[in-house]
Amino acid sequence: MYNREAALVFNSGYHANCGILPAIANKNDIIIADKLVHASIIDGLTLGSAKFERFRHCDYNHLEKLLEKHARNYEHIFIVTESIFSMDGDCADIPKLIALKKKYNAFLYVDEAHAVGVRGAQGLGLVEEYNCIHDCDFIVGTFGKAISSVGAFVICDEIFKPFLINHSRTFIYTTALPPINIAWTRFIMQQLPYFQKQRKNLQLLAQEFSKLLQVPATSHIIPYIIGENDKAISIAEELQTQGFFVLPIRYPTVAKHTARLRFSLHANISHNELRTIATFLSKKA
Numbered sequence: 001m002y003n004r005e006a007a008l009v010f011n012s013g014y015h016a017n018c019g020i021l022p023a024i025a026n027k028n029d030i031i032i033a034d035k036l037v038h039a040s041i042i043d044g045l046t047l048g049s050a051k052f053e054r055f056r057h058c059d060y061n062h063l064e065k066l067l068e069k070h071a072r073n074y075e076h077i078f079i080v081t082e083s084i085f086s087m088d089g090d091c092a093d094i095p096k097l098i099a100l101k102k103k104y105n106a107f108l109y110v111d112e113a114h115a116v117g118v119r120g121a122q123g124l125g126l127v128e129e130y131n132c133i134h135d136c137d138f139i140v141g142t143f144g145k146a147i148s149s150v151g152a153f154v155i156c157d158e159i160f161k162p163f164l165i166n167h168s169r170t171f172i173y174t175t176a177l178p179p180i181n182i183a184w185t186r187f188i189m190q191q192l193p194y195f196q197k198q199r200k201n202l203q204l205l206a207q208e209f210s211k212l213l214q215v216p217a218t219s220h221i222i223p224y225i226i227g228e229n230d231k232a233i234s235i236a237e238e239l240q241t242q243g244f245f246v247l248p249i250r251y252p253t254v255a256k257h258t259a260r261l262r263f264s265l266h267a268n269i270s271h272n273e274l275r276t277i278a279t280f281l282s283k284k285a
């Protein structure tokens with residue numbers, strides 16, 4: 001589907017991020033990751049022997065400073081980002097990251113967990129939307145979100161595939177997913193190109209909801225900041241009793257006093273439902 005040389009399936013996104021990063025980068029290398037990358041990436045960083053640093057969230061000037069500082073001191077540099085960030089729903093500037101990767105001769109690793117299925121003409125993610133599938137060295141996608149299955153994949157050059165099969169511990173030292181899961185995933189992935197109408201609708205719904213809540217949004221994940229943990233929990237519970245499955249995201253998953261409701265929209269929600277939620281929240285403010 002990606003028209004690239006190789007793909008490898010992992011048991012989950014957690015297995016993929018925890019297994020690939022320690023395998024591809026060693027003690028002579030450095031990994032520079034966005035400050036807000038997912039816990040599975042952080043665990044991958046800490047499990048490996050490469051040095052790692054974090055750049056301020058989506059601050060590519062800061063990233064460039066780190067690249068300048070480290071470019072000559074390490075054999076390989078890896079830039080790691082999510083494409084749609086899981087907690088804030090904002091998007092990485094992938095073309096900018098590609099320019100930096102080229103300038104500093106680095107590898108680019110993009111976690112597309114929240115973009116696969118919902119972005120790009122064929123649903124292949126933000127890398128497809130930005131027309132840069134061939135410029136990213138590692139594209140990780142998960143099957144547990146829009147694909148409604150379980151598992152994950154990495155898209156890479158052929159040279160990395162046998163290497164990952166042999167060196168990625170979370171690939172080799174665990175039993176593979178059952179064939180029935182793989183068959184379901186395959187079935188859904190084959191349908192992806194035909195969900196264009198739903199993808200378009202999802203974007204329109206996200207734009208509308210963003211206006212209603214007065215929260216800027218560039219994806220279907222829309223955070224509504226409440227502040228304190230207890231309040232976020234009780235408002236989420238009230239919405240759940242009204243039939244809206246929204247979850248509170250609390251400290252320590254996010255910074256203190258930024259507990260939030262994390263709306264993750266799907267394409268079949270109605271305009272009326274969005275308005276009901278917005279009216280309810282305006283009364284709570």
Ligand SMILES: Cc1ncc(COP(=O)(O)O)c(C=O)c1O
Pocket residue numbers: 011012013014015017038040082086111113114142143144151152
């Ligand atoms: C950005 C990101 N990457 C990876 C994962 C892990 O994927 P999985 O649930 O398949 O382990 C998640 C969340 O689950 C995520 O939000």
